[in-house]
Amino acid sequence: MLVFSQNMVYNFFIALGVMLGACLFGGVAATLNGHPPLKTMLDLGDKIKIWAAVVALGGTFPSLKIIEIGIFNGEFRGLIKQMLYIVSALVGAHVAYKLMVYLEGSGRL
Template structure:
C-alpha cells in the first residue's frame, strides 16, 4: 500500500517537473533567440502537457497493458490503480500549466 502512494507522488511530481522544467528551459532558448520568453513558455505548456503525463507514467505501453488486463480480465484493482496514477500525472501536469499561466500574467491569483 505504501508503494501505491509513493507512485502517486512520483507521477505527480515527475509530470510537474517536466512541465516546469521544459517550459523554463524553452523560455531560456526563446530569450537567446530573441523571442518573447513568457509567450513561448505558455505555448510550450500547451504542447508538452500530454508528454509530461506520458513521461510520468513511464511510457504508454505498460499503462495500456494494465488497462487492457483490467477491462478484459476483470482485474478491477489494477484498473483502479492505473486510473489513479493517470489522474495523479494529469493533476501534476495541469498544476505546472497553471503555474506557467499565472507567471505569464494571463490569470490572476
C-alpha cells in the same frame, strides 16, 4: 497501500518537473532566438502537458497493458490503480501549467 500512494506522489511531481523544466528551457531558447519567452513558455506548456504525464508514467505501453488486463480479464483493481496514476500525472502537469500562467500574470487562471 503505501507503495500506491508513493507512486501517485512520484507521478505528480515527475509530471510537474517535466513541465516546469521543459518550459523554463524553452523560454531560454526563445530568449536566445529573439522570441517572447513568456508567451513561448505558455504555448509550449499547453502543447506538452500530455507528454509530461506520459513521461511520469514511464511510457504508455505498461499502462496500456495493465488497462487491457483490467478490462478483458476482469482485474479491476489494477485498472483503477492505473487510472489513478494517470490522473495523478495529469494533475501534476496541469498544476505546473497553471503555475506558469499565474507567474506570467495574464490572468488566465
